[in-house]
Amino acid sequence: MDKRYDVVIVGTGAAGLYAALNFPAEVSVLLISKRELSLSNSSLAQGGVACVLDVVHDNYKLHITDTLVAGKYKNRLKAVEKLVKEGPADVLKIAEYGVDFDKNADGTMCKTLEAGHSRHRIVHHKDSTGKAITDGLIAAVKSRENVDILENALLYSMHKVLGGFYLSILKDGKSLYFGCNYCLLCTGGIGRVYKYTTNSAIATGDGIAFAYMLGAKIRHLSRIQFHPTAFAAEADRERFLISEAVRGEGAVLLNCNGERFAHNYDKRGELAPRDVVSNAVAREALRTGSEKFYLDIT
Template sequence: MRYLTPPDLEGALNFHAVILGSGIGGLFCALNLPRDMKVAVVSTAVPKDTNSGLAQGGIAICQGPDDLESHVEDTLRAGCGHNDPEAVRTMVMESPQVAEDLIRLGVNFDRRPDGSLKLTREGGHSRNRILHAKDSTGAEIVRALFAEAQRRDNIHFIMETFAVDVITDLDGNAAGVSLLGPGPSAILAPHVVVATGGIGRLYESTTNMRYSSGDGIAMAMRAGADLMDMEFVQFHPTALHSPSSSRSFLISEAVRGEGGILRNPKGEPFMEGEHPLKDLAPRDVVARAVVRQMALHSSPCVYLDVTHLDGGFLKSRFPGIYARCLEEGIDITSQWIPVRPVAHYLMGGVLTDLWGRTSVPGLYACGEAARTGVHGANRLASNSLLEALVFAKRIARRIPEEPADRGPVRVPREDRSPCGEDLQGVMDRIRRIMTRHAFVIRTRRGLQEALDQVEGILRHLEGLELRSTEAFEAFNMAQVARAVLSAALSRPGSLGSHWIEG
C-alpha cells in the first residue's frame, strides 16, 4: 500500500524543508538549516513531551584527542562490532562541537564549583564522559533548543498534527508530507526530514512516550526507503516496576554509574559472574541477567540497591528519580527499588548515509528513527542524544547542496471498505504479540508465529478505509512490527540485543 489515505493537496502549504518531529533531532536540524530557508516542524507532541525531553542520564561527549579511540572502542564493543566504524568515528569526532553548540544555545549542564563541566559515567563507558543536567538532561536541552527555535522567523511549528505519509513525485523523490490536524492537509517541500523517534509502543511496557509507534519509519518504508537492523531493540534493564503506570519510569543507568547494585529477590547481587563490568555491563547483558533472575525466582522484578550511598547525595544527584520513587512509596535512601526490563530504544531504523540521506532522494532521517550505523547491535548509554544531534546537524548542512526540483505528484484513487474495526484492540494485540515473542529472549518458533499473526493483521487492515490517527498508528505499528520480526528471523544467530534461545 503506497499511501494510508490519498493525500489531499488542495490547500497544501509550500516550504523549503519540512521536519517531522520536535524532539532533539528535529529541533537541532531546524536550528542548523540556513535562516533563509522556510522550515516547517510538524509534530504530534510539544517538545517537552517528547522522548528527548525524558532523557535523564546525559549525553556522551568525547573528552579530547586521548579519549577518541576509547569512546569509539566503547561504542563498538557495546554494539558487538556490528556498528559502521566510519559513522561511529564521525559521531565521536563531532561530539565536542555539538556540546559547544548546546552550551552556546543556553543549555545549562552541571558544573563543578570551579566552573568546569561535571562528568559522569554510565554502563559500557570506560571513563567519565557524560555531560548532564541533574537527572533531567533531555528536558534542559529541549528547553534551550525550543526557546531558540521559537525566536527564529524562518521556523514554523505545526503542532498537534499527525504526519500521515511522505508524498513522492512521479520520479520517486520526496516532495512533501500529508497531515491530519487542525492546520493544513499537506506540506509540499523538496526536503523531508523524518525525526519521529522510536517504536517503544509496539510493546506492552516501555519507557517511551505514547506517540512512539514508529510512524516515521513506516512512512519512509511506504515511500520506498530501505530499513536496516530492525531486529535490534534495546530493552532497558532497570525501569521502575510499577504495575499501575501506563509508561514505565526509567531508573537511569547513571544510578548504577554512581554505585547502585542489582540484587535478586533473595538480596544476592547477581551481576558479579555475568560480565567484567558487573552492574555497569552493556544493557543487553544486564537485561538478560535480570530476565533470568525474574524467571528463576518467579518474580515480576529484581531490585536496585543504593541504600549504601549517601542520602543527601542521592537526593541532589537524582532529584527526579528520588521524587518519583517516593510517589510510589519507595524512599531510595533506605529501600531497594523494584526494577525490570522494558522496551526502550531502537538501534535500527531508516537506513541513512553519513549525511542522513535515505535511499529516497530528498528524504532524510535522524535521531532514533534513523539507522546511521553508530549503535550496531546495542546502543551505548548516552550515545543516542549525541547521534541525534550530530546527524541532525549534518542533514542541515547537506540540504542546501541537494537538488530541490520536484516533478508532479499523482494521487492514487483507491477503493477500500469503511473501517469499523476496534483499532485499540488491534494495537493491544500487536503489543501482546511483540511482548510475548520479540522481547529480551526470543525463539525462532515464537518469532515465526508472531510474524504470521502480524501479517494477518496487515492483510486485514490493508483493505480498510483508514481515516483517524488511531487507524494510521495501528497500521504503522503492524508494518513496523513486521519489519522487526522479519529482520529477527533473517538473522542466523544471536547478536547484541537480538538474543535467540531455541
Template sequence: MQVNEVENYDVIIVGGGVAGLNTALHLDSRLRVLLLCKRESTLCNSSLAQGGMVSVYDEANDSCALHIEDTMIAGRGENNREAVTVLSRESHLAADELIALGVDFDRDEQGNYHLTLEGGHSRHRILHHKDSTGREIVDKMLAAVRQRENVELLDNALVCDIKQIAGGYSLNVLQGGEHRTLSARFCVLATGGLGRLYQYTTNSAIATGDGIAMAYQMGARIRNLSYIQFHPTAFHNDKRECFLISEAVRGSGAYLLNCHGKRFMDRYDERLELAPRDVVSQAIMKEQEATGSKDFYLDISHKDSDYLRGRFPMIYTNLLERGFDLTKEPIPIYPCQHYLMGGIDVDLYSRTTLDGLYAVGECSHTGVHGRNRLASNSLLEGIVFGRRAALDINERAGQSGEELRPYPFKPDVYTADIPKGTRTEIRSIMQRSHFVLPNRQLAEEGFIRINDIRFLLEHGQFRQNADYVEARSLATCAYLILREIM
C-alpha cells in the same frame, strides 16, 4: 509562529526532539522551514532522557579512540565504525554548540563541567543537567528555534501519509480536525522510536513508529528494526509508560539485587552493574529463571542521602511519589522496552535511499549503535546527524529544482473506527514474542496475525484519525520486526 497561507516549503521536518530541532537550527536562514510536532512541542522522547549526553570533552583523560571502542563493544561489533567515528569526533562540537545555546550542564566544585560515568563506558564522559538533561536541552533548543524567522512550528499536527512527488514530497497533515496538504523539496523524518509497540515502555505516547512505517511504504530501505534495546532498570509497575531509573544511578554505585536481596551480576559479567544494558537485561532474565521470581531491585541507599537528592532530584521525587525513598531502600525494577537501534537506513549525512528524504534521531539507522546502544549516545547521535542533514540540505538547496505539484490525497470520507483492541493485540504479540530473549515460535505465530491486522488496516475503510494512523504504523513496524527475526 503559526503556519501562514503558503503550503509549499523548502524543508519540512517531522518531529520536534533534539534531532529535528538541531536540523532546524542549522538550516540556512534563507530556506522556508516547517517543523511539525505530533502533539505539543515539548512532548518527545528526547525530553525524557535523564542521564546525559556523551562528549569527549576531557581530552586529557579521555579520547575519541576510547569512546569509539566502548561504543563498538556495547554494539557487539555490529556498528558502522565510520559513523561511530563521526559521532565521537563531533561530540566536542556538539557540546560547545549546546553550551552556546545556554544549556546548563552541571559543574564540579572547581567550576569544570562534571562528567559522570555510565554502564559500558571506560571513562567519565557524560555531560548532564542533574538527572533531566533531555528536558534542559530540548527547552533551550526549542527557545532558539522559536527565534528563527524562517522556521515555522506547528503543534498537534499528525502526519497521516507522505508521498514522493516530482522534485520533493507531499504530506497529508491532520490538524484541528482538518486535513491539509503540505509540500517541500526536502523532508526530514525525526519521528523517534516505536516503544508503544510494547505493553511496557519508557517511551512517550507519540513513539508509534510513524516515520519508519511511512518511509517503508514509500520504498526507503529499513535496516535492523529488530534491534531493540530493553533497559534493565525501569521502575517495576503495571503502567504502560514505565518511569526510567537512569543508567547514571548504576554509574554512581548502585547495586542490582535479586529476590533474595543479593547481588548477582558477578555470575554473568565481570563488569558487574556497569555492564552494557543488553547484558544486564539478559542477566536479569537468566536470574529470574534461576530463582523463579520476577522481583529485582536497584539499591543505592548506601550512598550519602544529600548527594543522592542533589544528583538525582527528579528521580528521587518521582520515586517518592510512588512510595519509595531512593536514599533509604531498594527500588523495584524490571527490564522494559527503551530504544530502537535500527530504522530508516541513512548515510553519514542522514540521507535515506530516496532522494530528498532524510532521517535523523531514533527513527534512523546510522549504524552508530550496532546491536546495543551505549548509554547516553542517543542525544549525541540526534544532535550530530541532525546538523549533518542540515549541512547537506544547505548545499543542495541552491541547485535549481522542479516546481512542486502537490500529491492529490483522497478526501477522508470514511466514518468507521478501527476494531476495538487492535493496538492492544499488537502490543501483546510483541511483548510475548520479542522481549529481552526473543521466542522464535511465538514470533512465527504472531507474524501471521500481525500480517492479517496490517492487511485490514491498509485496505479497510477507516476514518483517518490518530488511532488509525498509529495502529497502522505499529502493525507495519511489528510486521517488519517479526519478518526480520524469522
C-alpha cells in the same frame, strides 16, 4: 496545497529541533510534532550525553571502541566515528543555546560514568538532561524567523513528487497539505510496540513506516535497547526509567533474596552494557522464579 517550504522536519525531539537550528536563515523550514512540542523521548532523557570533552583522561578512540563493544561490532563504523568526533562540538553548541550543563568549580562540565563507558564522559543537567536540552532548543527555534512551527499536527501521508515531497497533515480535525524540496523524518523510535515501556506515547515508529513505504531499506529493526532498570508498577504499562547514572554512581542490583547477581553473568557486573545487564536480570528471574528485583543505592 497550503504552503511550500524548502524543508519540512517531522519531529521536535532533539534530532528535529537541532536540525532546524542548523539551516541558514535563507532556508524556509516547517517543523511539526504530532503532540505538544515538548512531548518526546528526548524530553524524558535523564542521565545525559556521552561525549569526549576531557582529552587528558579520554579520547575518540576509546569512545569509538566502547561504542563498538556495546554494539557487538554490528555498528556502522562510519556512523560511530561521526557521532563520536562531531559530538563534542554539538554539545558545546547546544550549551550556547542556553542549556545549562552541570559544572565543576573550575567551570568545566561535570562528567559522570555510565554502563558501557570506560571513562567518565556523560555530561548532564541534574537528572533531567533531556528536558533541559529540548527546552533550550525549543526556545532557540521559536526565535528563528525562517522556521514555522506546527504542534499537534500529525503527518499521516507522504508522497514523493517531482522536486520533493507532498505531505498530508492532520491538525485540529482538518487536513493540511504541504510541499517541500526535502523532508527530514526525525520521528524517533518504536518503544510503544512493547507491552511495558519507558517511552513517550509518540514513539510509534511513524517515520520508519513512511520511509519504508517510500522505498527506504530499513535495517536492524530488531536491535532494540532494553533498559535494565525502571520502577515496577504492574497497573501501568508506562514505566518510570531509573537512570543508568544511578548504577554509574555505584548502585547495585539485588535479586528477590537480596543477593547481588550481575557479576555471575558478566564480569563487568552492573556496569556492563544495557543489553547485557537486562539479559542478566531476565536469566536471574528464570533462575529464582521471581520477577522481584531491587536497586540498592545505600
